[in-house]
Every structure is written in C-alpha cells, then in structure tokens.
Amino acid sequence: MKQLLANRPWFALGAAFLGGALAVGLVWASVSIARPAPAATVAEPTAGASPVPSPSATAAQQDSVRPQPGAGCPRATIDVVSADELSSALIDAAPGDVIGLADGNYQGNFVATTSGTVDEPITLCGGTDSVLDGGDPMNGYVMHLDGAQYWNLVGFSVTNGQKGVMADGTVGSTIRALTVSTIGDEAIHLRRFSTDNTVADNIVFDTGLRKPKFGEGVYIGTADSNWCDISGCQPDRSDRNTVTGNSFSQTTSEAVDVKEGTSNGIVSHNTFDGSALSEADSWVDIKGNGWVIDSNTGTNSLRDGFQTHEILDGWGTDNIFRNNTAAVNGPGFGYSMTPELSNIVECNNTATGAAEGVMNVTCRAS
Template sequence: MRIPRSLLLTVVAGAAIVLVAPLAQAASASLAATFAQTSVWSSGYGGAFTIVNRGDAAANGWVVEFDLPAGSSVSSSWDSTRTGSGQHYRFANASWNGTVAAGGSVSFGFNVAGLGTPVNCLLNGAPCAGGPAPSPSSASPSSPGTPPPSTPAPSTPPPSGTIVDVSTAAQLSSAMAAARPGQTIRLAPGTYDGSFIGTAVATGAAPITVTGPRTAVITNPAPAGSGPSCPVPTPGWDPGYGIWIANAAYWRLTGFTVANAKKGVVVDNSPHVTIDGLHVHHIGDEGVHFRRSSSDGVIRNSVVEYTGTAQPAYGEGVYIGSANSNWDCHGNVGGMDRSDRVEVLDNRIGPYVSAEHIDVKEGTSNGLIRGNTFDGTGISGQNSADSWVDVKGTGYLIQGNTGTFVPPGTFANGYETHNPVAGWGCGNVWRDNVSDLGGVGRYAINVTSTSKCAGNLNVVYASNTVSRATTGLTNITVTP
C-alpha cells in the first residue's frame, strides 16, 4: 500500500516532536545569604544579611545561623527573631518577611559589640553560599521527629512601620531594641518603668526618633543584676539609667520626661544624638551625660533640675566627656573621651542641681554653650562643685547665658576653668553672659591659670556683665 506523501510528513513531524520534547521539572527555590557591614565604629559595627532566591519558585521560611569570635556579641537585631547560645546565633524570619519570591530578596540587620565578623554561616542548615532549599525535614540538624529549636511566638508582632506607637514599658523596650533608621517611636502619656536601651545605628537622612509629651515619664529607680566595670549593654544587667543610647548614631529624644533614675540620659559612643525638649528631674547622679566620644551631640530647649539626689558630688546637670581618671573605661579615641562639638542650647538647668550645671571635661573640644539659664540654688559644693559651669575642655564658646544664685548652696564663681591635663582648659571664649552672683560668688568668670595655657589663652570679653559679686567680673584682663 502506498502512503500519501502528506500523511508521511505529518507522522514524521509528529515523531520528531515527541523525540525532542524536554522532560518536565518541578520548580524549586534556591536560597543564598550574603553578609555586609553597614557601618563601623571603634568598638563595634552594624551588619546585615541579605537572602536572595535564585530559584524559580518562592521559598517559605528561612533561618540563618552563624558564630561570632570570642569577645564579640550581638547587642540588638531587627526584622528577625533572634535566639542564641554562647557565641552561636540563630535568626529566623519574622512574620512579615518569611516568603522570598523567585528572584526576590529579604534582609535582616543587627548590631555587634566587638569587631568579630560572622563565621560558619548556615542558611536553612546548608552553607550560606547557596543551593536548593532543603525540605523541612532536613532544614534543621535535629534528629527525625524532633522539632527545630525555637522560642515562643511573641504575644504581639515586632514593631514595624515608620511610626511605632507604644503605651507600655514592654512595648517601649521592644521598640527601642528593634528600632530601624527612619523610624519614630511615639510614647503615649503614662509611666514607663524599666531599662530602655537604643543601639541601632541610624543616619542623618533617616534618624531614629523617640518622642512623647511631658506626661510620658520614663523611670528606672532600681538597678538590677551585675555588669562589666566599664558599662556596656549587657544581658541581664540594668544599670539604672533612664534612657541609654549606646554604640548608636543619629537618635533624637524629644518632649518626654525622665525622672527617678540613677542617671537620666546616658549617650555612649553615639555621635549626632539630639535631646530636645526633655524634662529631666529627681535623678540620683548626673542628669544628661555625653560619654565615650559621643561627638556632635545636642541638648536644647530642655529642663534639668533636682539631680544628685543619691550622690550630690556626682549630680551634674549636663556632663560632657569623662575625667582622665576614667579614660581607661571611656577613652576610646586616642586614649581619651573625645565627646567633641557638643552643643548645649537654650536650656534651663537648676535649681537643685547639686554639682556643676555643665561639667566640660578634659579631652573634649570645640563645643557651644549658649542661651541657657542657670539657677544655682541647691548646689552642694561637694567634689569642688561650686560653679554653674566648669570648663576643662578646649575651644568652647560660652555665650549669651544667664546665671543666678540664691541660697541655700555653696557657690564660689559663676564660671571656672581648670587644667587637669596639660593643654586642656584653654582657648575658651566668654561673650554676652549675664551673671548675678547673689552677693556670695567672687567672680563671674574665674580662670584658674594663664601659665598653663600659654599661646592658647582663655578670653573674657567686655560684653559679659556681673552683679552682686564679692570681687568682680573676672580675674584676667578683659578683652574689649
């Protein structure tokens, strides 16, 4: 039988199609995780892992694990659920970023105290460099039938969004621990009693803001646990600070009240922190402390009063830097605490600030103290605390402040300089300050030494005025 040519071609073509058709393969996910440092400072860094799906199907759920070398530890994290033991850390996806679309990516971040970087990285139990996502039974090294280790799900989801509203101490603590650049944490009226620590590194373009009305009151009257001799955030230790910004940058604290704490606001190793409109009062030691080279900070439009209720000798209103005797702890830049260029603007400090209203420590430079009102009532005189401002730093401009003194209290001079370290306590300038010494103080501005500042003298301009002084405006030659 002769087969028609047209039918033969049809059969042959059909056979060709069958022979070359590819075998069908199931779509699958393929995950990889990469680490990057997002910022670095002298005693730590900010880091992030980005998880990329190189496959052709979505991946549901991820866990990144790694080790840190001894001496380094994760101090805070966000966009994940963190657990750990010793130097080993485990980060599971949060509720909102567990799905990684094909070709997509997600990320999470953390801060590290110390400079060691992650090693032995695993992603869902496989090397972070990538590969097909294992099945749920092989994603964990646990034995068959044993669920992977986990922590109980939080009763509320981790804070997210541009604005995070809080109304309890637990919510505030969680929000600060999970804060991300650009976020605002907004306090409702009420009392927040506990330990509140911020460690995230923000930027000038995307600061982290904690804000609330004066009726939102942060308290921390009872330190608990034990920590290192040189204070750093430590699990299980509450130093009794009202609010603590540590190893961070570009935080803004605005509007609320800090009261009944061992220390009011402590800023450690955190540049560009702004304190605006706070009311700090009834504090055991100092009210506000820029410490451990927290440069370029600002405190403005705030009220600081009733400090030193536990230790009058350490009840400074605003404390800039650290005494050289504490540089072993806080001298993290060239062996000194270089909390430089701090600005103290338009605040009311006093009454009953038991030590100096502003104590400017050696090792700091080029700050600005302007437009403040000092009420010296209640100054204790302990530990040589007998003036509104004691300047041991260099290159400060003290301008346009108004100071008064009315008993009770121990009061020697309005402003003083000292030179505990060679070359410091020099090159400072006073302009346009108004001083009422209450018939008790000797000089409005007392410069302890000129010989120790040869070539970089302190300068007092004639625009400064004084009333009710027992001696006069200043003990050095006035500059017209």
C-alpha cells in the first residue's frame, strides 16, 4: 500500500481531501444539533394599534389576532383596541351589545347617549389595564353616560379627568369594579334624575386635584344651589341608588355625599379611609331622605364619622344607620345627626377614637 501511495500521489491527495470533508461535516452536524432554534418574535399589541392578519386568514382567525378583554367580562360582541374604535362603538351601541376593551390606554373623553333595555343592557367591559385616560384632571368627563339608560360599566380603569364617571339621567345602570383615580373633582357622580342605579365594588382614590372641596368619591344628586342649572329648578330626585362594596381613600371631600332632593337609597359595606380629608369633616354626609347606611367601616376623619344635615326644610331626615364601624380618630362623634329629626342610629353601630362620643343622639334598638 505504501508503494502504491508513493507511486500514486494523486490518490493520497484525494484520500486526505475526503477525510477532511467528512470531519468538517460531522462538526457542522453536531453544532446544528446542539444549537436551539431561534424563538419566534411576537409583537405585543397595544390599544393604539392592532396586528394586521394575513389577507388569506379566515374571519375567525382574524378575530383571534386581536387582543381580548379581561377574563371577567362577558363574551364581547364588539372588540375595541383604540380610542377611535371605542368612540365609534359607543355611538353605534345597541341593546344587548357587549363592548370589550383590550388592555391599553384610551386617550380622550368618551360619551354614551344610546340606551339599552331592562332585558338587554349595553355593557362596556375591560380589565384594570384597560385605561380610559382623560389626559387632564382639570377638564372633562372621562366617561359620560349622557341620558343613556341600562348600561353596565365594568372592570376597567378611569383616570385624569375633572370628573371620572358622570351619569346624567341614567336609569337601571351598573358601575362596577372600576378603578377611578387621579381626578380633579369627584370620581363618580349620579345626577339629573339618575335613578335605580348601582355603584358597586369600585376602588376610588386620589380625588380633588382641581378643587379639594369637590373631591368626593361618590356624589349623588345636586346641591340645591345648582338645581336651576341641572334639574329645572326642581329637586334633583336621583332616587333609589345603591352604593355598596366600594373602597375609598385619598378623597379630599366626603367618600359618599348624598344631596338634598334624593331619597330611598342604600350606602352599604363600603370602606373609608379619611386620612386625606381636607374640605369635609366626615366620610358620609346624608342630606337626603330615607337612606339606609348599613355595615360600612371607616378610619380617620377630620371630625365625625357619619353625618346628616338639614340643608332645606323637609330634607335630611328618616335615614337609618345600622351595623357601621367608625374608628374616627378625630375630635367629633362617630355619628352626628344635625339635627336629629327622624333619623335613627341603631345601637349596633360602634365608634372608637371619637373625642365627643359614639353619637350625639340616643341610639335605638335594632
């Protein structure tokens, strides 16, 4: 063989070349096996822009590309991912529609004027990362139900407006599980004969950034000084509204302010932290008639925990306080009826840290 190689130099050269090629091939094969495949790059959708599906995709595939609203929302009939889409959906809404908000920032002031029905309300729903942003706590209503009845506003966040959610003339609507913060005046306001509505399970904080004296968490009705502007010079009978299960903190005025002219509502199972109060001296002030204030818990007030006031003759009476807990840590009462009239404070209410005592009236058995 040595003789053959010596006599055939071309044969030796070919063998060497073939062996080297085989070695290189094995090296590249091992590198290819050891190296993981590159990860696919997926663009994160935002509320300002939606992914563009392939022109050949089916309608169902195209819908699946769009971001979906929060898991707690009912199945959407209309999905929106931008402020323009939201505005259009509110204009075109019809009874039974469910408008689903994808996560993202929706810049603007949004208005609904179309009504649902008792059997087919209109729903606007999203997760807490779906943020309606008014852009300026000095101006505008972030979300306005303007004569729109039978709506459900559920789950999303509202921020940066003079008012967070304004309801004018709404009936049978629900404002539930919203996060409302960084607001110039009040967070949620029901007025102009808004009746039979529920404000439930919302988180409200950081109000009164424009004018602290208007920094309520929930405001029901209209002060008598504004009746001629808002309710045709008549009492604003925003009646039978329920405020329940909400959490209030960093409000500069009352967490719940119920105005003269309103009747027969409920304030129940809310929690209040009055540490930021500067323009009110209680968590709850009832100036209407026939309200039930039940099973609320408050801490830290400038003066009293719960109050009534008679702003006009015939108003601020027939209200019932029961099962409330007041850790006042202030110079007043847990429960102050001004005057007593026909208001009832049941003996199952408690108060601590109230310098003047539990209440300024004699309690009644439940």
